[in-house]
Amino acid sequence: MSHFKQTVALKEVKCFALHGYYPEEQLIGNHFVIDLETEFTALGFDDELSQTVNYEDLNTIILEEMKNTQKLLETVLKNIISKVIERYPFVENIKIGMKKLNPPMLGQISHSFVQLYYTSAK
Template sequence: MSRFKQTVALKDVKCFALHGYYPEEQLTGNHFIIDLTTEFTPTGFDDELAQTVNYEDLNSIIKVEMKNTQKLLETVLNNIVIKVMERYPFVEKIDVSMKKLNPPMPGQIGHSFVKLSYSAAD
């Protein structure tokens, strides 16, 4: 059994999208920041991309799901997790979070925040 754990992640991926529960949010859109972290036991270190998670794929998954308008941010995050699991079934843990910048509500709010975690061991 390997004693190594490998993490591949993207941090602060900035997107503009039309997610939001209220119809106005789906018309005007908002700015979002996504963090996506994967963890797994590496099978080796022979300098081959097939033995790791390609963060270009992670970026592509994020971009595609951010274009797919949803009412709830939780739905977007769940879709991202599912796509990562489908592409990389060896991944043991996934954490994905999203900040919605300046959510449309009274007061000065920097961002709302939603996080979803997946663990194959649970």
């Protein structure tokens, strides 16, 4: 029997949020860009959303978690992963990365970047 691996992803989801370690960052905020990829064994091809990950749900999860101010970007990413797994327990792998545009540091820095990977223990 054949198994298909399927990827459902959102690329470059742009948000403004108040994440940052320093109190000033949590007051002035910054712009962020998120990439989120899910991978799983295809559940079927019946042309139904119940057979896949709905990327509209992924977008909602990202936008809701970006509203919850955190000191570390890693915490935000872990929270997003947890919500995706809760909604879609069949997901086997998740890769999520976040860019913080023009981080408030000396010099000209395009963005900082944090990435997390999740692999199910199944």
